[in-house]
Amino acid sequence: MNWIWLHQLASPKRFYALAGRLLPWLSVAAVVLLGIGIVWGLAFAPPDYQQGNSFRIIYIHVPAALLAQSCYVMMAFAGVVGLVWKIKLADVALQCAAPVGAWITFLALVTGAIWGKPTWGAWWVWDARLTSMLILLFLYFGVIALGNAIGNRDSSAKACAVLSIVGVINIPIIKYSVVWWNSLHQGATFSFTEKPKMPAEMWLPLLFTVLGLYCFFGAVLLLRMRLEVLKREARSGWVREELLKTLGEDAR
Template identity: 80%
Template structure:
């Protein structure tokens, strides 16, 4: 029993509100800076300087927003399921905060992926929307995000809300492999993966390199926004603790000295 507790002691230390707040404060500037640089380089390179596609022409440039948004939407939900599992098993409050704060970001990324996909689909397929397996499963993902947000707000007891949201996140994660492999499992209009980490890219380097920058930038942006939201939520929930009061006083003092 003691060995098991010692094995996961690092997780409980990281899950301490005070420790997490301090660590996130150090990571935040780096994530925000990396997001600004990567998104700036990737979007300018991809939207202005990458060569047009030999089949789709300039309409393919939507991938520099659509693909990162779709990837992040799915990754975010997997993170929610992991946070839910950590919260249920180890009773770590920061895991619930991560779940609650990440869900709206994931919903926005899913909506962005659907909207940009519709913009891409009109010139490519001749329609804004088709009930394709990939599109339908992405729409279900958006509803799952909405369900998590609504469930978290509908239950007044924080512990009960955390458990309910964790269960929904874990159950709903089954939709992620459906999204990923829908193109292989069913006959769909949606094309396969634009690029894979295990295969040589089909696109020339001047087309996939800016995409790599935007994907990295989107993930850094997600990390920065998530940490900001979590830090604010931590201060709200720990408002009566000494460390939270000290942090607020320090921030107010810094603002007053400017």
């Protein structure tokens, strides 16, 4: 199979232009969706019949937990693309996504602890779901550390790709930990493939926040990747053209 089209699509110049067109749309979508979801969920959604108002942390915790796992899966996919097809933009995506994924995972752990205190009576328990999420955070730290520690760019890309691919085995462990082990953590609260277990006035704002956080991640990732591409391609002619174009628009 001819993969030339994939290399052409992943060219730095083409990616930079495409990302520039997508950024405003993703940014606006993130602000609108997150604004609607958070305000609706925190102020207008009815309280849970068991947990009362403490359940409202779900509108931050669940989207963060879902995105933390999705981000790592994306990194593993980028690692495969970089190793198999030698596409350097895949390495850019992987290393730019790792810090964002680490912050999102940290947010999921912190909000989970806030939720766990009134629910379980403790900020932290060595529950299977919590422990595997903590391992995910360490995997993100490992990718970031490898990227910074190895001076050679190609060696760094290979090492980060291998760790991302090996570490992705933790994702099904996170997902099915509540099924495989006796876990304090409740089952899946939200799924795109199953009928919601909550009334519409509770799960609709959750859907808005999930979609909004994914749009936010997309915008941040594209912005970081554009900056990294400019850094790596600083001596290329098209970068000078983009710079002159930007300076010309600012002069107006």
